[in-house]
Structure formats: structure tokens, C-alpha cells
Amino acid sequence: MSELKNSKILITGGAGFIGSNLADALVEDNEIVVVDDLSMGKIENLPKSDNLHFFEHSITDYQFMSNLLVEWNFDYIFLLAAVASVADTIERPMETHEVNQNANLNILETIRIKHLKIKKLHFASSAAVYGNNPELPKKETSPIEPLSPYAIDKYATERFVINYGKLYGIPTVVTRFFNVYGPKQNPESPYSGVLSIIADSLKNNELFSVYGDGKQTRDFIYVEDVIQALIVIMNSATALHTVYNIATGRETSLNDVLMVFGKIVNRKINVEYKTERSGDIMRSVSDVHKLRSMGFNSVYGLEKGLIMYWNSLK
Secondary structure (H helix, E strand, C coil), X not given: CCCCCCCEEEEECCCCHHHHHHHHHHCCXXXXXXXXXXXXXXXXXXXXXXXXXXXXXXXXXXXXXXHXXXXXXXXXXXXXXXXXXXXXXXXXXXXXXXXXXXXXXXXXXXXXXXXXXXXXXXXXXEHHHHCCCCCCCECXXXXXXXXXXXXXXXXXXXXXXXXXXXXXXXXXXXXXXXEEECCCCCCCCCCCCHXXXXXXXXXXXXXXXXXXXXXXXXXXXXXXXXXXXXXXXXXXXXXXXXXXXXCCCCCEEHHHHHHHHHXXXXXXXXXXXXXXCCCCCCCCCECCHHHHCCCCCCCCCHHHHXXXXXXXXX
């Protein structure tokens, strides 16, 4: 149960994976507005509730978004809408820049110009901003080396969000998500996380392709932990104009994930090892001291999270 209560809340990208899980957590006690163009999100992801209002719109419709912000006068804003496919941003850098940066800037500008009194605005960034820098674990102060238009836009928007907050007195905060998994993740999506693709392979008894030797590591976090971390950050009076890694602080190899998943479903996963892809990050794990200092600890270990995820797919 969330502590955000009796509030008007905007979630952009709210029909997507993380956004719809957030809507589930908040809809009982709040009035939720979701804006999503359904390019990747699904309407059926959203909870059925009189407290939820859905607008099928792109956040790049600046006039619509500005009018919406003024009309609703939101207490809390979660900016989750993005073109999250790195490959897509490499192919269409200008178009995706509109979604991943300019549309968020328009929201900040509307709040500034119209003097909207929000309680807090949150922007969802990504661990992709760290790029391939070898320093581990990744701290919020670690070197930033964005390698793609996606990561560049995420980092630039982080700075806009934090500094608009400081310059114009807007309560803002940024989070960098590591590898989130859980219910409502779309395995057909080119943006999909590796765990949803493994789950899909298991469900359909298909071959799962591993690029490289499977020793590449990630910091996997269950979506329910992510939602609780967001609620803690949004409720905190001190979490302002700064960035938080959202992760577990545990480094897990792809081979270990395959082993745990196989144990849960009680069968071996059919794996095909292929040549590693150029540009793939070999190791990734987060430092989570800053998040823990807020009183947050992830409660889902990998096995527990994978069991929950697998059960949700059945």
C-alpha cells in the first residue's frame, strides 16, 4: 500500500511495463491520469478503476500536454514515457529525441510558465547513461559515458529535470533504473529485458540465444521493488534535485539466471551460444547506498522475483 494518498497523479507511459505496475499500486488511494500512445504499452495492462483516466496520446503533442497539466493541476508527476529501444534511437535519432527529451522539456516549461504548484516531479532515467566505463559498482557519481542517442537523451533530460528544479523552485527527482523485470513485460518488444525473453522461450519451449559466453552480468530488480522505491523517494522531503540508482546491488551473470529459472520451472532451458554482439556491456552492478539511506531495501531476491514473475505468466 502506498503512502501517496488523495492525490492527483500523472503517469506518462502509464500503459507500459513499469508505468502500469505503478498505476496498480497507486490507483486505490489516488486519482490517476495515464497518457500513453500505445506504441509499446497495452490498454489491458491498466487497472479497471473509476479512479483511472486514460488518454491515448503522444507526449509530443505539446498543446495537449500543456492543457492537461493546467486543467488537472497534478500533485505528482511520473515521467516514464520513452522510446526505450537503443536500436530504435540509433535508427531514428531525431524522432526519438522528440519523445525522450523535448516532450519532457515541454512539461517542465509548462510547469514553469504556468506556475503550477506540484508536490514532486519524477523522471525515469536509465543505467545506460553509465555506458561501458569499467568502474564498478556504478555510483550516482560514477563517470557518465552515454553511447547511444537513447542514453544521451536520458542524461540530458536528467540535467534539465534537476536544474529546472533548482532554478525555478520545482520539486524534482531523478532515478536510474537498472534491469527491471516482472509482470506485464512484453517479450515481443525490441525494448524487452532479457528475463522476459527467457520466460517466453520457456513458455513456448523455444531455443534461447545467448550472445557471448553468458558470463555477462546485470543487476536485476523485480518491478514491485522498483515501485516501492519510487514511492519512498516521492514521499521523502529530502529527495530533491538529485538522482538515485534503483537496483539491488547484486551482480548476477546470465548463466546464473538461466540456472535459477531452470530450477524454478524444473526443466533445462534450451540455450544456443552465439558470437557476442559489439557494444554489449560486459558487467553491470549498482551501488545502492544512496537508496538504502532513504530506508529502502529490496525484498525480492532473484529466485523469489522469478517465481512471482513465472506465476504471473501462467
